Amino acid sequence: MKIRISLLFLTFCFVWISLLVRTSYLQIFPNEKLSKLMDKQSQTAITLNNRRGKIYDRNTKELAASITSYSLYADPSLIKEQNELSRSLSKVLKIKASSISKKIKNTKKKFVWIQRRLPQAKMEKIKELKLKGIGFVKEAKRIYPNEKLLSQVLGFVGSQGRGLEGLEAKFDEYLSGKKIKLKLQKDARGRPLLINGKVFTESPDGYDLHLTVDLDLQYQLEKELLKAVEDFSAESAVGVVLEAQSSRVLAMANIPNFDPNYPLRTAAQFRRNRSVTDPFEPGSTLKTFTLAAALKEGKYQPNSRIFCENGKFKIGRRTISEADSKHKFKWLTLSEVLAKSSNIGTSKIAIGLGAASIKSHFLDFGFYQKLSTDLIGESRGLLPKLPWKKHLLANISFGHGIATTPLQIANAYASIANGGVLKKPYIVESITDGTNRVIEAYGPKSIRRVVSKEVANKLRILLSQVTLPGGTGRNAQVSGYPVAGKTGTAQKVKTNGRGYEPGAYISSFAGFVPANSPKYVIYIAVDKPEKAFYGSEVAAPVFSRLAKYALLKDSSAPVMVNKKNILAINTDTKVIQIKKNAIEKLESNVKVKQWQRMPKLTGLDLRELIKRVKGQRLDIQVLGKGYVFATEPKEGESLLHRKAIKVHFKKAME
Amino acid sequence: MRFNGNSFLSILLIIVALFSLVFFKMEQRRLGYEVWQLSRTEKIHQEKLRAQNLAFAKLTRPERVEKYAKTYWALQRAQQSQIIQIQTIGIQF
Numbered sequence: 153m154k155i156r157i158s159l160l161f162l163t164f165c166f167v168w169i170s171l172l173v174r175t176s177y178l179q180i181f182p183n184e185k186l187s188k189l190m191d192k193q194s195q196t197a198i199t200l201n202n203r204r205g206k207i208y209d210r211n212t213k214e215l216a217a218s219i220t221s222y223s224l225y226a227d228p229s230l231i232k233e234q235n236e237l238s239r240s241l242s243k244v245l246k247i248k249a250s251s252i253s254k255k256i257k258n259t260k261k262k263f264v265w266i267q268r269r270l271p272q273a274k275m276e277k278i279k280e281l282k283l284k285g286i287g288f289v290k291e292a293k294r295i296y297p298n299e300k301l302l303s304q305v306l307g308f309v310g311s312q313g314r315g316l317e318g319l320e321a322k323f324d325e326y327l328s329g330k331k332i333k334l335k336l337q338k339d340a341r342g343r344p345l346l347i348n349g350k351v352f353t354e355s356p357d358g359y360d361l362h363l364t365v366d367l368d369l370q371y372q373l374e375k376e377l378l379k380a381v382e383d384f385s386a387e388s389a390v391g392v393v394l395e396a397q398s399s400r401v402l403a404m405a406n407i408p409n410f411d412p413n414y415p416l417r418t419a420a421q422f423r424r425n426r427s428v429t430d431p432f433e434p435g436s437t438l439k440t441f442t443l444a445a446a447l448k449e450g451k452y453q454p455n456s457r458i459f460c461e462n463g464k465f466k467i468g469r470r471t472i473s474e475a476d477s478k479h480k481f482k483w484l485t486l487s488e489v490l491a492k493s494s495n496i497g498t499s500k501i502a503i504g505l506g507a508a509s510i511k512s513h514f515l516d517f518g519f520y521q522k523l524s525t526d527l528i529g530e531s532r533g534l535l536p537k538l539p540w541k542k543h544l545l546a547n548i549s550f551g552h553g554i555a556t557t558p559l560q561i562a563n564a565y566a567s568i569a570n571g572g573v574l575k576k577p578y579i580v581e582s583i584t585d586g587t588n589r590v591i592e593a594y595g596p597k598s599i600r601r602v603v604s605k606e607v608a609n610k611l612r613i614l615l616s617q618v619t620l621p622g623g624t625g626r627n628a629q630v631s632g633y634p635v636a637g638k639t640g641t642a643q644k645v646k647t648n649g650r651g652y653e654p655g656a657y658i659s660s661f662a663g664f665v666p667a668n669s670p671k672y673v674i675y676i677a678v679d680k681p682e683k684a685f686y687g688s689e690v691a692a693p694v695f696s697r698l699a700k701y702a703l704l705k706d707s708s709a710p711v712m713v714n715k716k717n718i719l720a721i722n723t724d725t726k727v728i729q730i731k732k733n734a735i736e737k738l739e740s741n742v743k744v745k746q747w748q749r750m751p752k753l754t755g756l757d758l759r760e761l762i763k764r765v766k767g768q769r770l771d772i773q774v775l776g777k778g779y780v781f782a783t784e785p786k787e788g789e790s791l792l793h794r795k796a797i798k799v800h801f802k803k804a805m806e
Numbered sequence: 807m808r809f810n811g812n813s814f815l816s817i818l819l820i821i822v823a824l825f826s827l828v829f830f831k832m833e834q835r836r837l838g839y840e841v842w843q844l845s846r847t848e849k850i851h852q853e854k855l856r857a858q859n860l861a862f863a864k865l866t867r868p869e870r871v872e873k874y875a876k877t878y879w880a881l882q883r884a885q886q887s888q889i890i891q892i893q894t895i896g897i898q899f
Binding site: 213214272295299339343345352368371372375762 | 835838839842845853854856857859860863864866867868869872889
């Protein structure tokens with residue numbers, strides 16, 4: 153008996169020890185297969201779907217954003233009452249019931265799309281119907297709330313959610329984000345147990361882009377370009393607005409444009425950003441840089457005189473003439489060459505400097521090179537290799553035989569506006585994540601100094617004279633603000649074959665405002681206008697309206713042309729002293745005329761007062777209510793060099 | 807048999823500790839579910855906010871605002887010689 157009991161005990165002991173050993177082995181030593189089995193039983197994987205980042209303008213207005221949409225599908229094999237389902241869905245989807253019936257007719261099919269990318273509200277309404285045999289798939293939908301605005305710059309995304317054009321393509325890596333898969337422990341019902349904080353801390357969403365563009369200015373630019381295209385029956389138009397001191401792109405437009413919500417409805421040629429992709433002969437807007445080279449070399453001064461050959465200048469067998477055949481100039485100063493846009497004058501200056509010098513200066517100003525890293529498909533433009541024959545040099549000096557992009561021209565003008573430094577134009581200010589943490593920040597970057605401050609100031613004065621009476625750019629004037637700029641009328645190169653298209657021109661205007669303290673650099677080009685073709689008639693008025701809008705929008709105070717403003721644009725102390733003396737001498741010789749004296753205003757009401765001083769460009773400071781009883785300066789005193797007058801009102805005449 | 811107070815307290819303490827452990831474990835799980843549920847609700851609200859922001863952007867796009875102001879509020883662009891009175895010190899228009 154004892155032996156039996158002992159055997160039984162030993163057997164039990166053996167079994168239990170074996171079990172204990174096996175259990176310990178399974179628990180302690182790693183086993184890949186078992187680990188996987190365990191994970192499968194106790195873990196669940198969740199996917200945090202990525203969402204494309206937003207694009208904002210400089211005032212954080214949304215330009216592009218993605219929302220979740222719901223695509224409705226049906227499994228016809230599960231639908232019992234097809235007609236009823238079609239009728240119910242048609243009411244919500246606002247499409248014909250017959251078209252739904254057609255899609256679900258074939259009961260052998262297991263999957264058909266009824267409608268893609270529905271908004272959440274419609275999805276909820278359909279769910280309330282509790283229809284059998286239908287379902288939803290979540291899909292991201294890219295929305296451009298401003299439709300056509302800034303379309304070529306923004307670009308668009310394809311059906312797979314990848315950026316295909318513009319900033320969407322260039323910054324796709326930042327915008328698209330990455331899906332995140334997380335493993336979490338689950339409970340018996342399969343619900344995840346919150347033990348992984350990554351669910352809250354990790355974001356799969358793409359980064360947001362913050363642009364330098366001002367949406368309101370952009371709208372105004374597009375509106376003005378569209379108006380110009382319609383008014384002059386033009387083929388297309390482009391415009392660029394840069395911040396003068398930093399070369400930030402404030403607006404960039406191409407007309408015709410397209411709606412990026414439906415990109416395939418527009419031809420590909422209108423979907424690209426032609427402001428950077430399509431170079432063309434700039435025409436006379438380039439003369440500024442020939443003159444800049446002349447001033448920089450020191451061979452010419454603003455008052456240097458050039459003989460303009462009475463309108464015909466022979467170079468070998470070729471003849472250079474003025475843009476307007478009626479113009480037969482004799483002697484012009486350098487500033488008049490620019491103001492009157494003389495081809496012959498500019499050619500002679502260029503010949504005097506030589507081809508190598510002109511080419512080197514043009515390269516300095518950023519022509520024939522890519523400027524921005526932000527914008528996709530940027531072209532370098534065209535500049536012939538040296539040596540240049542004399543007639544080619546002459547042509548290039550006034551903007552033919554060379555091709556530049558609108559951005560290059562605008563940026564080169566910005567370098568004059570900011571005092572002589574070529575800066576890198578840019579459109580993306582910063583990249584942030586969902587919590588507004590800055591991932592990358594961009595800012596103004598100087599490329600090189602292209603001219604000295606003194607030369608830049610001289611050029612600013614020369615360009616200001618273009619918009620004064622007698623200059624070609626009078627139509628670019630903005631009342632209250634001095635404008636510096638240059639018109640351009642370039643013949644259009646044939647797209648097939650050599651030479652120029654007869655009767656086809658690109659009318660342009662490039663300039664900046666206010667000339668004494670530049671804020672905005674604006675370039676406008678209208679392609680193939682039919683009703684008029686001179687840059688002064690077509691592009692200059694667009695420049696004027698846009699410049700006025702920009703200045704009023706940022707509440708820039710009108711500029712009174714006075715001693716301070718004239719002197720402010722030259723920092724050379726010697727020059728300042730010479731000018732001060734000249735102005736003082738001039739002042740002492742000036743007799744104050746009757747209309748330059750303070751008129752009698754006593755007893756007038758506000759309305760009558762405004763009528764009386766209209767057109768005198770005076771700031772009126774109104775103090776009190778009622779009728780005028782006193783003024784500063786007093787009646788009959790000089791108004792010369794006065795910016796403002798004070799008018800005191802009393803309630804009733806005593 | 808004598809009542810041993812210390813033993814009783816020890817056993818009670820162990821039982822309370824065990825129950826507390828279970829209770830806190832359950833509470834942790836319950837809070838986990840709650841947070842999960844709230845995070846889902848937050849997601850839905852975020853989605854709604856996104857849609858509303860987009861709707862707002864659509865409604866306030868410059869073209870629409872200008873059209874609306876011209877149609878319903880008789881907005882006119884300032885003309886060249888037009889005088890616009892702006893309120894200054896001590897005067898009300």
